[in-house]
Amino acid sequence: MKHSPQLARLIDALRTLPGVGPKTAQRMAFHLLQEGRAGARALSEALQASLDAVGRCKRCRMLTEGELCEICRAPQRDSSLVCVVESPADVVAVEQSGSFRGRYFVLMGHLSPLDGIGPEQLGVRELEGILDEGSVRELILATNPTVEGEATAHFLSDLAVKRGIRASRIAHGVPIGGELEYVDGGTLAHALSGRHSFG
Numbered sequence: 001m002k003h004s005p006q007l008a009r010l011i012d013a014l015r016t017l018p019g020v021g022p023k024t025a026q027r028m029a030f031h032l033l034q035e036g037r038a039g040a041r042a043l044s045e046a047l048q049a050s051l052d053a054v055g056r057c058k059r060c061r062m063l064t065e066g067e068l069c070e071i072c073r074a075p076q077r078d079s080s081l082v083c084v085v086e087s088p089a090d091v092v093a094v095e096q097s098g099s100f101r102g103r104y105f106v107l108m109g110h111l112s113p114l115d116g117i118g119p120e121q122l123g124v125r126e127l128e129g130i131l132d133e134g135s136v137r138e139l140i141l142a143t144n145p146t147v148e149g150e151a152t153a154h155f156l157s158d159l160a161v162k163r164g165i166r167a168s169r170i171a172h173g174v175p176i177g178g179e180l181e182y183v184d185g186g187t188l189a190h191a192l193s194g195r196h197s198f199g
């Protein structure tokens with residue numbers, strides 16, 4: 001059986017969500033168009049509004065509705081510590097651990113040459129700009145403990161070390177291959193306090 005054109009389009013669009021295959025997308029579409037119509041309308045409006053309003057922080061690349069995110073604007077945050085993470089969800093995870101008072105830099109991914117993701121796509125030039133300001137004492141590399149995350153951490157540590165800035169890697173209470181956002185706050189706090197220097 002073939003879906004009507006708009007239904008097929010909706011199912012296709014839902015498949016852009018991570019972990020959603022054709023069957024799940026179809027179930028979601030049917031739900032939204034049957035008993036979930038009020039919610040579907042709210043979802044559609046929220047999606048449109050956030051696409052219009054939410055951009056990236058000019059400084060750290062975190063998602064924000066202003067020029068600068070809340071953390072970059074907060075004067076009480078320690079600007080001598082910069083924690084580099086792969087995604088906005090990682091910022092939320094580290095913040096929830098309550099163990100970090102510095103600032104962040106969000107790569108929005110990791111180095112992945114085969115997918116065409118190099119330093120430029122990760123905002124490395126902007127990060128170098130921050131390091132060159134002279135106020136950063138330590139760059140904490142909290143990329144995921146995956147092969148790509150480790151390679152990214154090593155690449156970025158060199159940028160810090162050659163400027164005489166300490167580079168450290170979070171300790172691995174974080175499970176290998178696990179993603180930072182799924183690690184509980186206590187483990188994350190421990191991983192941050194047990195970080196070790198590169199070189």
Ligand SMILES: [Zn+2]
Pocket residue numbers: 057058059060061062068069070071072073
């Ligand atoms: Zn920011």
